[in-house]
Amino acid sequence: MDAAAAAQPNIALIKYWGKRDDALNLPAAGSLSITLDALHTRTAVRFDAALADDDVVLNGKRDPEQTRRIGAFLDLFRARAGVTTRAHVETANDFPTGAGLASSASGFAALAVAADGALGLGLTARELSRLARRGSGSAARSIFGGYVEMAAGTRADGTDAFASPLLDAAEWPLGVVIAITMRGTKAISSRAGMRASQLTSRYYREWIASVPNDLVTARAAIAARDFQQLADVSEANCLAMHAMMLAARPALIYWNGATLDCIQRIRALQADGIEVFFTIDAGPQVKAVCLPGATATVAGALRAIGGVQDVLISGLGGGARLVERRG
Numbered sequence: 545m546d547a548a549a550a551a552q553p554n555i556a557l558i559k560y561w562g563k564r565d566d567a568l569n570l571p572a573a574g575s576l577s578i579t580l581d582a583l584h585t586r587t588a589v590r591f592d593a594a595l596a597d598d599d600v601v602l603n604g605k606r607d608p609e610q611t612r613r614i615g616a617f618l619d620l621f622r623a624r625a626g627v628t629t630r631a632h633v634e635t636a637n638d639f640p641t642g643a644g645l646a647s648s649a650s651g652f653a654a655l656a657v658a659a660d661g662a663l664g665l666g667l668t669a670r671e672l673s674r675l676a677r678r679g680s681g682s683a684a685r686s687i688f689g690g691y692v693e694m695a696a697g698t699r700a701d702g703t704d705a706f707a708s709p710l711l712d713a714a715e716w717p718l719g720v721v722i723a724i725t726m727r728g729t730k731a732i733s734s735r736a737g738m739r740a741s742q743l744t745s746r747y748y749r750e751w752i753a754s755v756p757n758d759l760v761t762a763r764a765a766i767a768a769r770d771f772q773q774l775a776d777v778s779e780a781n782c783l784a785m786h787a788m789m790l791a792a793r794p795a796l797i798y799w800n801g802a803t804l805d806c807i808q809r810i811r812a813l814q815a816d817g818i819e820v821f822f823t824i825d826a827g828p829q830v831k832a833v834c835l836p837g838a839t840a841t842v843a844g845a846l847r848a849i850g851g852v853q854d855v856l857i858s859g860l861g862g863g864a865r866l867v868e869r870r871g
């Protein structure tokens with residue numbers, strides 16, 4: 545009844561922004577991501593009949609809202625196992641939490657694998673991906689490593705909304721340089737931002753309708769290891785998402801000045817022939833994806849920008865996995 549798991553965040557190149565069902569957390573369109581190797585969440589779960597309530601420690605602290613969210617997620621696993629036993633959960637990230645670095649993706653992926661291990665359910669990776677989705681849409685992708693595609697699915701029960709691996713990290717290694725332009729947690733959660741976009745942005749429908757084509761292009765670029773094609777479609781998809789967000793009322797402006805400075809610097813590097821592109825999620829941090837040989841140059845260029853507070857460097861890594869099991 546005791547297991548620990550580890551998982552890494554992923555960065556979407558074709559973004560997930562919009563739900564077709566809130567309760568089951570079903571995406572309105574598919575998405576495509578790369579799983580990182582340098583940032584980790586480690587989560588231990590112990591089911592204990594002596595506990596009256598779930599007890600959740602996140603980065604050394606107890607928080608009622610996190611405990612409620614994680615408890616509701618564990619209920620999905622308890623229901624499958626036919627138990628009501630409460631759990632002690634200890635989870636920690638070795639990178640900033642809630643700062644637009646996809647800690648919810650690695651968090652719920654690690655929690656799904658640890659809960660499955662602790663209850664001895666023996667779920668398949670696909671089932672774990674479906675369940676991880678219930679915690680956070682992007683977590684469905686962190687079950688797998690390398691290049692991963694999330695299917696939107698069409699079924700109302702969500703059984704066809706899960707992620708699948710496209711290509712192992714080792715088959716096309718890329719570097720990812722993350723420029724931290726703001727510390728602290730993001731202003732508007734992805735759940736609230738998606739809802740506001742759907743209800744108020746005049747471009748929301750066009751955005752959702754444009755994603756399938758971007759997925760086709762990105763999939764082909766990955767199959768052909770065509771960096772330029774992946775760069776073009778990823779930047780266009782990211783900018784289209786932010787354009788749609790800007791058209792929400794009130795506008796969702798996730799960037800700060802340094803975010804734009806990073807974009808301009810990356811464009812200058814591209815003009816110098818460096819193979820790099822940018823992508824930005826629901827926050828001001830900039831993720832620069834490049835060929836491994838360009839990582840040091842890109843990191844140096846972004847570090848030199850005023851307003852960039854820190855730079856993290858990563859490669860691509862594997863999926864969520866069990867690291868310990870007892871009982």
Ligand code: PMV
Nearest residue numbers: 556559560681682734825826
């Ligand atoms: O899974 P969530 O609810 O954290 O939403 C993720 C939203 C983006 O990071 C902006 C895009 C994505 O596909 O990861």
